[in-house]
Amino acid sequence: MPESAWKFLFYLGAWSYSTYLLFGTDYPFFHDPPSVFYDWKPGMAVPRDIAVAYVLQGSFYGHSIYATLYLDAWRKDSVVMLVHHVVTLVLIVSSYAFRYHKVGILVLFLHDISDVQLEFTKLNVYFKSRGGAHHRLHALAADLGCLSFCLSWFWFRLYWFPLKVLYATSYCSLRSVPDIPFYFFFNVLLLLLTLMNLYWFLYIVAFAAKVLTGQVRELKDVREYDTAEAPSPKPRKAEKPLRNGLVKDKRF
Template identity: 30%
Template sequence: MGLFESVKSINWELESSPVYQDFRVLPLFAVFFPTIRFLLDRFVFEKLANHLIYGKHRQDMGDDTTERKKKIRKFKESAWKCVYYLSAEILALSVTYNEPWFMNTKYFWVGPGDQTWPDQQTKLKLKFLYMFVAGFYTYSIFALIFWETRRSDFGVSMGHHIATLILIVLSYVCSFSRVGSVVLALHDASDVFLEVGKMSKYSGAESIASFSFILFVLSWIILRLIYYPFWILWSTSYEVVLELDKDKHPIEGPIYYYMFNTLLYCLLVLHIYWWVLMYRMLVKQIQDRGKLSEDVRSDSEGEEEHED
């Protein structure tokens, strides 16, 4: 039986209780991502960057110029992130779309049958999604330090990665995985537009970059500043209280509630912080008659470039 047949034969609908021991496979996912990125960097992104940025004239640009290396490196970083966010978004939607809680937040906390939060089991396909994303953010913490271009919001990005990883682990163990999967889907969608816009900017395709940035801003407002606080946070703050059996869970119920919601509201603060940066960039774009600056986050001055 081949690999494809083996994967296809797995019962992804199988349910079991989420436990810390499930994260024993996390190192495999954490190693998987840098391996795939290394291969894509060497055999796909490098050639794609040279072709789109310099085309037939790339030999005339000087192969060892600092500016060329910097632009190629940024393009490859955005290409990698685009591949990840797009694949993660497709995976999240495939896992959640047919579930009742995808459209009705009440079912985050009740069902199937007489299951109520936090005594809910998790399907294998949802566990796989969590290990996939947790592996990416584990890798991303190290990549931010040793691999990627250092930017002015390094501290904020590092805080985001660490908070996201903690949020993923705790939401999984505390049976918040249903709401967590929808949060993941909300976040990855807008990031796809951002990375497409950045690659277009590096390639000199200004019109595509501007259009992608507009889609990014619109998706950010709708998904992260409207749907996230007024539907997701409303459900995690209020709706869950209606379903919690306080007599059965007098201690761990409130602990899970306050711990998880604190992290979710911290994420909202980061959304607002980045929205301020995007708003400034949007104003600048209007003033420059549609011309987009290279990145909503500027490179830090005086920082050394990490070598590939």
């Protein structure tokens, strides 16, 4: 629960700020994706409001690599999640360094909304059964959150992301800047991000199939292990026996 609460607060704030940049300012990136490359120049100045978003997101994903390994619950997709955090951090740092920050804001906006809904849903799943009672309000919020999460994942990450971001980076970038540097580097990373979005969408489809066939009656995160089968991300060191052949009791 604390893990989901922390992520929900961060993603809600980060997505709200990205939404403000795209719809509350004069930036036309969402409605006109090719505009992210219209006036591109190497070493161009990064607006302060966009730089703030980059500092926050870069710090978060740098921390997330450590958190996935040592703090968060280990899940069935934790290895893919770790790769995702590394790819995202590389994209954030490199897009800032090479001044592709305009398309970066668009990428962050299209991804963070799904994480807001995921963590909101998980929080309500945890809250609906507590104190020996079933709380219908949290159960309803979890069901609605799950539905909106599934729809937003498809719409934002699998429809709008290729339509707006990949179209701008793979096609429009060459039309605006024919010799644009690091073309293949950034597009390969963005394509890898798309493949990971498809990978996680399979979890969504698998969960929906189990619900429709009656295999799952209770809303839960299908990526999580049962308590008895949860593995550790790192193997535990073997206990060293004492001179008398016994193993030292850690309580003493």
